[in-house]
Amino acid sequence: MSETKSKKLLDTIKQKGKNLEAEMSFFEHLEVLRWHLIRVAIAIFVFMALAFSFYDFIFDDIIMGPLKTDFWTYRMMCQLADKFSLGAEFCVDDIPITLINTQLAGQFTLQINSSLLIGVMLGFPYLLYEIWRFVKPALSEIEKKSAQGFVFYASMLFVIGVLFGYYIISALSVNFLAHFQVSDEVSNQIMISSYLSSIATISLGTGIVFELPIVIFILSKVGIMTPTFMKSTRRYAFIIILVIAAIVTPTPDIMTMLAVTFPLLLLYEISIIISERVEKNKKKKEKEFYNS
Incomplete structure (x- = not known):
């Protein structure tokens, strides 16, 4: 009986040692993550x-750019209007907006x-570089290469998303909202x-939305997303994209x-093509593994 109790006690001590080691490993990872975030903040x-x-x-x-008629987007619109005879209304020659500040510390806060x-x-x-540095040690050599x-x-x-949001969506939105009036009295x-x-919301939002191919690549790697699924749900994706476009753009035009x-x-x-390539590489590696 005493031997059985001693064995149980030893097993309990070993289990607690494993739990303690796991907890220490968890807190060590938190400490590493904390320093990554500190470097990002700096x-x-x-x-x-x-x-x-x-x-x-x-x-x-930059900030006042979309309010100026010589902004790149408006100049391109005027050139397109002249080249394709789109009409004078397509060319932006006035942005009837007056910016005001109503708070004492408003301009400093701005x-x-x-x-x-x-x-x-x-x-x-x-930030992406620090995320990669944090995740990289947990990846295998094959995963690191891929x-x-x-x-x-x-x-x-x-960057492409931010530039697109700033030069295209922001400019078109500002132009539309500046000329929209419910009454000449207002x-x-x-x-x-x-x-x-x-x-800022348009530019940052578009930049984040443009990360879609990267997200699909990661989901395809872990097996959550497949090209077959993406193709079969294309019609639903189109509706979701329309909803996202409606959210990102503050104008109804x-x-x-x-x-x-x-x-x-x-x-x-493009994300479907990326998912297909990931799946093709997976099948190729599986075939090589079974043939070896």
């Missing part, structure tokens, strides 16, 4: 400080918030915080919604 703060230092350029040329937004946008690739270029491609898609005097929030819908449909089709 990088964002540095970019924020740079944006704060060069704020004249950021405010005049500079802080916009500098922080610039810091987040510029620091996003570094995920090479993650930071580059994810950063590239994010003039558009917009709070600067509302204007900045709209531009068809032109702006189509400008968002077409790139998202293209990204969805």
